Amino acid sequence: MGAACCRKSVAENERLMSEKLKEINEEEKTEVISPTRTSKGYISLVNNFKNPKKEKKAISGIGGFENLGKTCYINAVLQCLCNTNPLADYFLSGLFKEEMCFQNRDNSSAELIYAFAEIIRTQWKANYDCIVPKHFVEIVQKNTQFAQEEEHDVHEFLTFFMGKMNELLNRANTNSSSPVPECNGDTDEHQAAQAWHDHLKSTSSVIVDLFHGQLKSTLKCTQCDQISQNFEPFMSISLPISANKGTSLKQCLKDFTKNESLEQSWFCSKCNKQVTATKSYSIWKVPPILIFQLKRFHFTPEIQEKIKTDIGFPLKSLDLAEYVAGPQKTPPKYDLYAVVNHSGKLTEGHYFTYSKNKNDQRWYKFDDDMVEEMSEDAVESNKAYLLFYYNATPKEFFRQSRTLPQFWPHVLTSEVSPPPIMKRPQTLNISSIVDKQNKRRNSEDIMECLNPPSFSFSGVSAESWAGVDKTGAEGEILFKKLLR
Incomplete structure (x- = not known):
């Protein structure tokens, strides 16, 4: 696809985008699948990554983003989030306006959310070949963490932006009370329920509903076998990569969940001293949207390197059953819908995205303003850095609530x-x-x-x-x- 829009000046592009949005204000070009709503808020978001009716719809959602000066990391994240369909529907339906929380929040965060909503609306309804995210980028770069004209890590930016959305769209009422669900006969289950209940007490938003899961960490003393367990929320899982010639996502998950030895670094209350212990992780609660970070960047005092190992990962039916400790209501089988890739060197690389369009179910390569259709066979590569999967089993993703x-x-x-x-x-x-x-x-x-x-x-x-x-x-x- 071409990017004729980007050949005009930034000011001209912004004017054209503004006029186009006004034109479509009354006439919807893309069907928005509304969340299951009550008179206030929503119960669930529809799992509409697939087009089960095979409807012939106008192809939208495949506009590129202009690079405004080392902003490829921002563009890559925006493409992935625009193609996270339940999240896009949440913004297109206007629900975010009802759930905005301005108490003790800075105006720049609210401005960032509205700028993101405008980008989603432009991507799915204006059908541009190229979009200029100038307003969004300017707000991001007000944060010293993402200063202008510097290279930044895409996972770091994703974590930052998701945190901002979670903060501003937080509907949690910390003054309210609700009973912790009883889980008799299973200490792990009760502890996990208590931890999740406490998490929802302080943070409850569409980001939690779609992206937050729960990990179980286990520490075991090698001398007395005493065990300490902890349940903690996560938004993404960072997976270690071995420097072998080739590996797989499942092997990375095995390495993530295997026992790790901690030499004299854990205080055992039973032994009353620092001891050698083993530590392991397992997934207790899987989120609707599961993000994996493949740890390709290796930093030590002696060396900084990029691991270019080939990692095989499935596009469909990723079965997480053997890595999940807690029993799930639906089979934890996931399909891939987006990949952020990194090319080049550790210090001067470039990010670009592969993503699957919900309307025609085809894969596209988004490299800033350049967009082209691609084959499924080309999605898997040694440049993959972030993998975005969705749970393909449920028809809808329910709102997380302490009371339900x-x-x-x-x-x-x-x-x-x-x-x-x-x-x-x-x-x-x-x-x-x-x-x-x-x-x-x-x-x-x-x-x-x-x-x-x-x-x-x-x-x-x-x-x-x-x-x-x-x-x-x-x-x-x-x-x-x-x-x-």
């Missing part, structure tokens, strides 16, 4: 009680709901149960919890009054 652990992706073996206001729906006590609302109960308890999706959890169905019709006009009016 039945929507968590991993299985809780014991029955979790429904939120207090939903325990006896057949005899709904309006006065008790009002009392709870006056006591500043978490509004998620009401909001997320207005129209629950079908599910079965520990023998309790959504339908039995929602015996009272809250989706009709009278129910909507009632709950809107309660939420004021």
